[in-house]
Amino acid sequence: MDSVTFTPNEFIELKTLVYQTCGINLHEGKLELLKSKVAKRMRLTKMNIHEYLSHLKSNEREVIEFIDTVTTNHSFFFRENESIEYIIDHFNRNPQKTEKHFKIWCAACSTGDEPYTIAVQLKSLGLSYTILATDISHSVLEVAARGIYKNDKIQNVPRPILYRFFQKGSGKYKDYVKVKKEIQEQITFKKFNLISDTMTHADFDAVLCRNVMIYFDNQTSEYVVNKLYKSLLPNSFFAIGNAESLMNMRHKFKSVKGIPSLYLK
Ligand SMILES: C[S@@+](CC[C@H](N)C(=O)[O-])C[C@H]1O[C@@H](n2cnc3c(N)ncnc32)[C@H](O)[C@@H]1O
Structure with a gap:
């Protein structure tokens, strides 16, 4: 499973969760990225999209894991x-x-x-x-x-x-x-x-x-x-x-x- 489909409302819900938790502002252009991150967590938790979204709503630990996949961590020594x-x-x-x-x-x-x-x-x-x-x-x-x-x-x-x-x-x-x-x-x-x-x-x-x-x-x-x-x-x-x-x-x-x-x- 490489990607998933969400309804526009589900995209808004996820985007709001990310924004409220860590401040990252995922605009429309990030939809595909968000899908691939959700797919990754679904694979690891062995859940379908509906199970995963409700799990995410009720489980603080999963929010931490999800935010962990959404962040961009690129860095290197002596950068800037x-x-x-x-x-x-x-x-x-x-x-x-x-x-x-x-x-x-x-x-x-x-x-x-x-x-x-x-x-x-x-x-x-x-x-x-x-x-x-x-x-x-x-x-x-x-x-x-x-x-x-x-x-x-x-x-x-x-x-x-x-x-x-x-x-x-x-x-x-x-x-x-x-x-x-x-x-x-x-x-x-x-x-x-x-x-x-x-x-x-x-x-x-x-x-x-x-x-x-x-x-x-x-x-x-x-x-x-x-x-x-x-x-x-x-x-x-x-x-x-x-x-x-x-x-x-x-x-x-x-x-x-x-x-x-x-x-x-
Ligand atoms: C691109 S890295 C920058 C690393 C380093 N400062 C540099 O310039 O190379 C951005 C980092 O910000 C972290 N980050 C994102 N949202 C954050 C938040 N709300 N609080 C603390 N760290 C956050 C990410 O986890 C990620 O490791």
């Missing part, structure tokens, strides 16, 4: 590194850097490529840091915590960093690398839904929320941006994806000149 480099360079120029402990939050970290990218650069400079890396999807967080990646994900990693912080696999892992323990130790991976969860800390030096708001509508993005604003210390950084923008939103961030996807509280 310009804003990260700028933040780290700023930290490194801080006169109190030897006493300071930098706190960073990657708020949609997917498989961990982004927090590890930040960690290896901070570690190379000898800065003290901790990273909180969160995502709505439990399956990507499991991959992130394992820290094992196929070689094609690390193409952009500078050689000296690669040799220092990644362990090359052998045997059946010959096409893989593993992030070294000293890097993993400073990162906490945790489930956090940008729509429904609340951050209790307000002491981050930088928050990154990159390449997730492209799936949200303007109203949801504005809500998320203002929620993340509250988690930052004054004069700290907020980074979004290069394809994203805070234009047409009410917010208090100031843009950083020359770095389009970077903002200051």
